[in-house]
Amino acid sequence: MTIKSMSAVRVGDRLPELQVEVTAKTIIMGATGSRDWQPIHHDRDYARSQAGLPDIIMNNYTQAGWLSRYVSDWAGSEARVSRLRFAMKKPICPGGKMVFRGRVKGLTEQAGCIWFDLAITISVAAEVVTESAVQVVIAAENSPWSFTDNAWADLLLAQGDQAMG
Amino acid sequence: MDCDSSPPLPEQVASWVGKPVICMDPVLVAEQGLWLNYCVAVEDRNQAYWDAVPGSEAGPIAPPAMLPSWVVDHDWHPDPGRDRKRTLELHFLLKDELELPFGVVVDVELLFFRPVRSGDSLRAEQVLVEIGEQYQTRMGPGRRWTIAVHYYHRDNQLAGIQTLKFVSYRKEASL
Numbered sequence: 001m002t003i004k005s006m007s008a009v010r011v012g013d014r015l016p017e018l019q020v021e022v023t024a025k026t027i028i029m030g031a032t033g034s035r036d037w038q039p040i041h042h043d044r045d046y047a048r049s050q051a052g053l054p055d056i057i058m059n060n061y062t063q064a065g066w067l068s069r070y071v072s073d074w075a076g077s078e079a080r081v082s083r084l085r086f087a088m089k090k091p092i093c094p095g096g097k098m099v100f101r102g103r104v105k106g107l108t109e110q111a112g113c114i115w116f117d118l119a120i121t122i123s124v125a126a127e128v129v130t131e132s133a134v135q136v137v138i139a140a141e142n143s144p145w146s147f148t149d150n151a152w153a154d155l156l157l158a159q160g161d162q163a164m165g
Numbered sequence: 166m167d168c169d170s171s172p173p174l175p176e177q178v179a180s181w182v183g184k185p186v187i188c189m190d191p192v193l194v195a196e197q198g199l200w201l202n203y204c205v206a207v208e209d210r211n212q213a214y215w216d217a218v219p220g221s222e223a224g225p226i227a228p229p230a231m232l233p234s235w236v237v238d239h240d241w242h243p244d245p246g247r248d249r250k251r252t253l254e255l256h257f258l259l260k261d262e263l264e265l266p267f268g269v270v271v272d273v274e275l276l277f278f279r280p281v282r283s284g285d286s287l288r289a290e291q292v293l294v295e296i297g298e299q300y301q302t303r304m305g306p307g308r309r310w311t312i313a314v315h316y317y318h319r320d321n322q323l324a325g326i327q328t329l330k331f332v333s334y335r336k337e338a339s340l
Contacts, residue, residue, distance in 0.1 A: 033203035
């Protein structure tokens with residue numbers, strides 16, 4: 001989305017749905033890309049026999065990466081993700097199809113930026129497996145990248161508690 | 166199990182609450198080749214990671230969601246005597262001290278401050294935020310605890326804070 005079109009976004013608007021087929025490669029690439037060497041993310045025999053899991057499972061860093069990617073697809077490369085929270089209800093294994101859905105839960109203007117609070121779910125086989133809340137910031141008058149480190153930290157902490165609930 | 170029958174926390178564990186218990190020194194230098202593997206894994210086309218933040222001359226940044234990975238040590242090192250800590254060492258210490266060998270992450274929150282760029286290296290401090298009473302999980306006795314990991318740049322500026330909520334337990338028949 002462009003900044004101009006983002007200015008038309010309203011609370012309750014929905015993000016476009018994203019569907020991703022999950023394979024063993026999806027899970028193993030994510031684990032290695034995030035430097036996670038736990039065998040439950042790459043060794044099917046171990047995951048089943050030692051951990052009692054149905055298969056290898058997607059690690060939390062990869063889930064964070066997919067959530068971030070889903071948000072920046074919508075908000076654009078100029079946007080700045082400030083906060084990402086997620087709760088994993090069920091494991092994500094090869095053979096499933098992740099369906100990402102999101103909606104705008106809130107928005108505020110502060111410091112020349114628009115702060116969006118998004119509610120996102122990942123579903124597999126029509127069941128929500130991960131629930132997430134993401135805060136992403138876009139420019140109104142100011143780019144979210146224009147602040148000093150300390151000014152950004154103050155803004156983020158001031159926004160945080162009220163936004164995420 | 167109700168609170169009255171919950172065993173007291175070992176003194177050492179109680180003394181950890183609210184303090185940095187584990188400090189992780191920098192173990193590697195961030196570089197774009199490493200973080201592009203992560204972008205490929207999640208098919209992320211964000212220009213900020215591949216090229217630069219649009220309108221910025223500061224060059225590309227690492228995907229923020231990858232923050233915790235920058236303090237994960239190499240899985241192998243030529244020096245076999247190197248002191249290598251596990252990624253969430255404090256979590257493993259708690260599991261050992263409380264004899265709760267199985268643990269799962271149930272909730273993760275990441276706050277992003279100064280972004281990571283090529284050439285940066287981070288250190289981290291692991292803080293025990295809180296620990297609950299022992300209670301009966303479906304599998305056996307367990308506890309909940311929360312760990313916050315603070316990630317710092319070399320000049321001590323915050324890169325981010327990761328807060329993880331765990332449930333750890335032991336299987337009833339394992340004692």
